[in-house]
Amino acid sequence: MSHVVSGGDLIAATSIQTLKGVGERVAAKLAARGLLTLQDLWFHLPLRYEDRTAILPIRQLQPGVPAQVEGTVEAVERGFRFRPVLRVAIGDASGATLVLRFFHFRAAQVAQFKVGSRVRCYGTPKPGQHGLEIIHPSYRLLADGEAGVLGDSLDPIYPAVDGVGPAVLRKLIMQALDRLPADERLEILPASLLQEQPWPSLREALLTLHRPGPGTDLAALAAGRHPAQQRLIIEELLAHHLSLRRQRIALQRHRAPALRGKGTLAAKLLATLPFQLTAAQQRVFKQIQQDLKRPSPMLRLVQGDVGSGKTVVAALAAMLAVEAGKQVALAAPTELLAEQHLANLRNWLQPLGIEVAWLAGKVTGKARTQVLEQVRSGQVQVVVGTHALMQEAVVFHDLALAIVDEQHRFGVQQRLALRDKGALAGSVPHQLVMTATPIPRTLAMAAYADLDVSAIDELPPGRTPVQTVALNGQRRPELVERIRAACAEGRQAYWVCTLIDDSDEVIAQAAQTTYEQLAAALPELRIALVHGRMKANEKQATMRAFKQGEHDLLVATTVIEVGVDVPNASLMIVENAERLGLAQLHQLRGRVGRGAVASNCVLLYQSPLSMMAKQRLATMRETNDGFIIAEKDLELRGPGELLGTRQTGLASLRVADLQRDAGWLPLVQALAERLLAESPPLADRIVDRWVGSAARYAAA
Structure with a gap:
């Protein structure tokens, strides 16, 4: 450029x-x-x-506040009670004494500290056995009559x-x-x-x-409140914002197919659905419809809580492309999630005469060759799959819409590869990105400046909020009885563990052990086990059997966190809940409460709880709203973990902190608009200064 x-x-x-x-x-x-x-x-x-610009009298030292002091050595003591230790007591004109304590020292060091010699040292005082002490201070011995120059800056x-x-x-x-x-x-x-x-x-x-x-x-x-920092914070946030906007502008210079049909197919699909769209779903679909009519690529993120109905909205958008004779690709990060999308889309679209193809890692041999040919020839208009969709061998006849689910789980290059699939027809496809991890507004403003953000912020009617309780792990026996009662009424339950095998280092009940214990305690129930080390096809088969009601209780690791829909499951038990983040806990809770029956989520924890774990469990008890939970998660964990560092360069900001500096984002947005309109070369220089070569990946 x-x-x-x-x-x-x-x-x-x-x-x-x-x-x-x-x-x-x-x-x-x-x-x-x-x-x-x-x-x-x-x-x-x-x-x-470190402030070495002044000497503080020993009497004025405060525990925990770093300071520089100067004093005369009053006593030196070596000890070997548990390990070697050197204690040096120094005093000054304020009449107070400070102990310097060393655990790692050489004989030559001991010889330096003679009674009566002067020493200047810097460190953080803390209470000791005999008043304040500094452990391993940085120090310098002063020669007789030496004044010792003070620093003129920190x-x-x-x-x-x-x-x-x-x-x-x-x-x-x-x-x-x-x-x-x-x-x-x-x-x-x-x-x-x-x-x-x-x-x-x-x-x-x-x-x-x-x-x-x-x-x-x-x-x-x-x-982070000093004016010098704020000057840099503004410029850094501006650079990241501009790099994302620049990506968007570059992409929107491409042509995309303008889908201006009457919406006949979408209307047919709506008429066959056994439910009404919520107002939020209708609003978001209208926004997508407007985007797809334009000859420049749609770049829209649809965020909505677990069960808010994002897939239906995506299916309606797909109908607008199919009606125009174009193709649609839907990519999900795991086979389990992709399979669920496949089942839903086939269920909705086959009655309309639309074939939905399946392309995942396990589709091999003749079946794979056949699907690839159908996609290349345009015979198939909707393709669902995992990252297998993004491989070089997959060639589309005319891809108009790329839908990516849980996009933060894909690497940047994978998403670029899918976008480039449509470039063969001389245009790029529209992009619809979906996530069930609600993103706080401040973060969305900064992290998704390249996307228009829509929120499906209401749940379908008839959904009962999940009741959440936190219980000490010692109360496990009560839960076994609770499972027995729920399953006796024909319902199903999950028991989620955070490790697969027992570990000496972490006090966590492993899935394998829990499975064995529950099978012994509940011999009348059909219990299954699923974890990340199982082969993909075994995992799929177990999940499928659970969904079809062949198992009463599923013991699992967090592999079930995203996307499996079992309306009959009404009890979720999460063991060692204190080990999981808020977003993960919220995703797991979203596995139940998908039917009309009142559902419960039990968070089992091991004492003692850290302050952060207490706050997390309290938040889960207080609210079912994913957007509130996301705000709290951002507050507790910061943006890096929330977005996943693969998502953007935002996790590695040098000066700015998204949580702390969110208040500046409206100014940054306004300033970005101004610079792009009035002085694009300045915008380029700001991006190059702060983001450099990383800019091309920032919003891929």
Whole structure:
């Protein structure tokens, strides 16, 4: 992409090897950490700071607050009670004493600490047996009469780079900072914006963060509220947002088939369904219909809770493509989920005379050759499958709509491969992405700037909310009786374990053991076991048998988390629930409550619970709303885990934190619109600075 290159950009792109002390070996170590240019070092920001700009009297030390002190050695003691230990007591004019404690030391060190010698040290005091002590402080012995120079700025502590010592890294960063261009050559953001906000220039912000002066507000830095950080946060969020928008703009320059039929097939499908669409489903289908009429590719994410009816909406969208004589592909991440989509679509579409083909890893030999030929010739208009759909051998006659379910479970290249399948007809297919993991609004704004986001935010009528309780693991015997009673009434139950085999390290009941115990305790029930180490066809067969009512109780690992629909199952027991995240617990709970019978979810936990586990279990008891749960999950876990790092570069933001900095996103969005409209070259420079080559994958 051609765009303006300034003198500042040229300096920024200068190789690290132009710095003093960077030979081939050091350059290779830095490159392994992604540090290749001067700009990379400018943005390798400190994790925290140590304040050696002042000496604090020992009497004023606070437990847990790092500080620098200076004192005279009053006593030295070596001990060997449990392991070698060296204690050095120092005192100062404030009349207080501090103990320095070392567990790793050499004889030469002991000899250094003579009574009466002066020592300056830095560390975090904590209460000890005889007042405050610092364990393994950094220290320096002062010569007689030596005043000891104080630092004129806080000492930055940088993220470690393997094979490059902290002192060497610090020197290299300081050298790189000495080459920072003047403000006007470094600045990219429009002057009008900088005048509207009370931020420093980029040069000033970088120098402040690498060399904060005495009296800098450390609390503001730790909380990400310092103006110097905010200046960088805005630019970084803007770069990620722009890279996603740039992807979208590039893709929308392609042609896509405009599907402007009357919707006859969709209307026929609606008429044959045994249920009415909810208002939310109708609203989202209308949005999709409008998108598909345009000659540019639809890029829409449909998010909705488990059981909200996303598949029906996808099927209606597929009808618009089929009516136009085009093809539709639906990809799901597991065979189990893909098979369920296949069953639903065949059930709905075959009465309309539409064939649905099946393409997964286990379709081999003649059957596979036949399906590939039907897809290539256009004889089959709807194809359902796993990532097998994305393989090179699969050629479509005229693919107009690519539907991807649980898209965050696919790698970026796989999704690109499916999108490119439609390019053979001279256009790209419309893309419909579905997820049952509701995404908080703030995260959706940042992570899906390349997609229009729709939410199916109501459940179909007649669905009874699942009652959730959390019980101590000691109450397992009561649950066995509860299962006996539920199954005696003709209902089915799940018992989910978090490990397959017993492990000494983790106190978790393994699925295998639980299966054996329950089979012994409930001999009258038909009990099955499913886990991730079983062969795919065994797993499928067991799940299918459970769905058809051939088993009363299914003991499983979290492999059943996504997508299996068994309306007769009304009891879900999750063992060691404290080990799972909120999103996973919510997905598991969504396996029950799919029929009209009142359903229950029991979260069994092992004491003691961590604070986070307590909050998670409380959230599960309080609400069934996936969107509220997603917000809470974001609050507890942060965006990286929630999205999955394969999803976007957002998990690896350098300065910004999506949860903390969500308030800036509306400004970032508005600013992105402005830059793309008024100054595309500036937008390109911002993306190149922060995202670089990762930009092409960010929204694939």
